[in-house]
Amino acid sequence: GENVEQHPSTLSVQEGDSAVIKCTYSDSASNYFPWYKQELGKRPQLIIDIRSNVGEKKDQRIAVTLNKTAKHFSLHITETQPEDSAVYFCAASSYQKVTFGIGTKLQVIP
């Protein structure tokens, strides 16, 4: 089955700096890669996703890159703000089964 590894597990950045979270996956059949943000005590919310026919996608301060050859994808948050503090989960979907990474706790220091 699919195995998704995510790192770092925790990340602290100064407000205004960039944050990068990286994930790798094992199943070459995976074709959909969503990213979720989970604030304390709340449900995970989809923030951005990318399909395997695209190498990069951007939405305002958030961007995701995908390298199918290397089987890794990354989340980039620029100009971080305190409200970006949360746990971020990457995921890989193969045949509609979604496997999540372990999560990255991002802390943005004002």
Next chain:
Amino acid sequence: GAGVSQSPSNKVTEKGKDVELRCDPISGHTALYWYRQSLGQGLEFLIYFQGNSAPDKSGLPSDRFSAERTGGSVSTLTIQRTQQEDSAVYLCASSLQTYGYTFGSGTRLTVV
């Protein structure tokens, strides 16, 4: 409804009792997933339903856990003879085809 609805939002039960957790997916969503999230931990896959296909139960941690989905819509996750280690937030998500998973608010289960 507009989103994925889960009930109850909180459940406290005594060790050894059975519990049922309910998930109402977004109307028309063919895929439904159950995940478990222990305090400060990641999302642990439990079970996946897709249309009329046989569910993928590979994530269920023991035979005390079972789930069903009636009429391709509402799903119930049942935990029999609950143990303290079952305490967690149980999250349901649904999607249309492969994309756009939406999570419910979860059921926080506490076994005392």
